[in-house]
Amino acid sequence: FMTNKLDPWSSSEINDYSKLFEEFGISPFDNVLPEIPSPHMYMRRRVIFGHRDYEQIADAMRTGAPFSVMDGFMPSGKVHLGHKMVMDQIIWHQQMGASAFVGIADREAFSVRGFSWQKCREIGVEEYILSLIALGFKPDGLIYFQSGCESVKDLAFELGVKVNFSELSAIYGFSGETNLSHMISVATQAADILQPQLEEFGGPKPVVVPVGPDQDPHLRLTRGLAGKMSMFRVEERENANGGKYLSVRGKGAPKEALKELKKRIPGKVKLYEEHMDILQTPDYPFLERFVLQINHPEKKKCFTAELKDASKSASEIKLTRKILDEIVAEVAADFGGYAFIPPASTYHRFMSGLQGGKMSSSVPDSYIALTDDPKEGAKKVKRAKTGGCVTLEEQKKLGGKPDECSVFELMLFHLIGDDEELLEIRQECVSGTRMCGSCKQLAAEKMYEFLKDHQEKRELAKEHLDEYKIIYKK
Ligand code: SF4
The missing domain is CATH 3.30.310 (TATA-Binding Protein)
Incomplete structure (x- = not known):
């Protein structure tokens, strides 16, 4: 891809995230990018903008040393393009040599949403696990429901000794109304992240957790706990x-x-x-x-x-x-103790809602679910907010604004894998030679194709589920 002097993927949002660098010590991803062998599209395009300790992951990739990728999904609703972003990153790390761990956070869904274990299991499999496999997760990775994973439950209990209510309320805003199970689910998430370093999985090693910046409090808590739990x-x-x-x-x-x-x-x-x-x-x-x-x-x-x-x-x-x-x-x-390495993390930009603003699970038009009917998915693209001008004439004269366009964002995050092609689209948009009508048409067609193909792969995944290591609640 073209190395551009100006930021080719620029987004004003990245500037909003710069506070995170200063306040919480997240490092800009640019620093570590040259150390990564064939970086993922999200890295090249600055969708991933920050990290903590990713150097140790890049190091492991280059030297062939063991490392892991870990992430979790709360089984709360429909699997959508935002989840796909995380799944893509898990799968990429797995392809780069990581042992992969995916936790279905049913303890969290139970305690926060009040879902039954059965409902958690259905949503976990039907929505998240099938899509994860359809996107390319390999069977040597571990998928588990928190409620069924003894090592996570034990570790969560042990971690609980090292964290008190004042800390939790400072980090998560917990109050006197917060139920105990919710607190346990927080300890469970920390255990999820540290689990790959347990003896039974080969002991201490670098672990990366790809997240959005809203998840950073979990990382900070877990990194602190990694130190507190370690004998040295x-x-x-x-x-x-x-x-x-x-x-x-x-x-x-x-x-x-x-x-x-x-x-x-x-x-x-x-x-x-x-x-x-x-x-x-x-x-x-x-x-x-x-x-x-x-x-x-x-x-x-x-x-x-x-x-x-x-x-x-x-x-x-x-x-x-x-x-x-x-x-x-x-x-x-x-001596029967732990020696955890503080987990590394990457931070990606959020996708915005198709109508502008935030994506919201209560507004179906603001997001595309991976199980949406492909025709409906294409229609949503056509209804999406663009960064184009009101009239064609104006657009020819002034050009469009790809950084304010949901359609461009869909292409940047999901639909166009080729960097040159995407840069060309961007260039044409900015210079006013590209019109929103045909641009949307192209994106809608690509979305239709993606959803159709993905859903066929989900069907196939159903037949191959038993080839995967999945730990369910007993
Ligand atoms: Fe968005 Fe395409 Fe219109 Fe540019 S031409 S504003 S990228 S829809």
């Missing part, structure tokens, strides 16, 4: 001179585990101060000095591993961190 934490820190160093904390870890950790960290151990050891690591020369501050039960000391020469390069820090992560995970597992 490896963190990158900055000293007063701006130099980077690595810190390993082991608050509350059993003494034996600490001893074992010391043994397994390569190098020579020397006593430095009362509860501080120095490790010299000839195996890793860039680790000139490695300070290990021992956790002292009475003094409640954490322990800190630090690179004395803080000017070490980012890649050395990264390598060191990888080594430390692995050692720490092994020791934690041996």
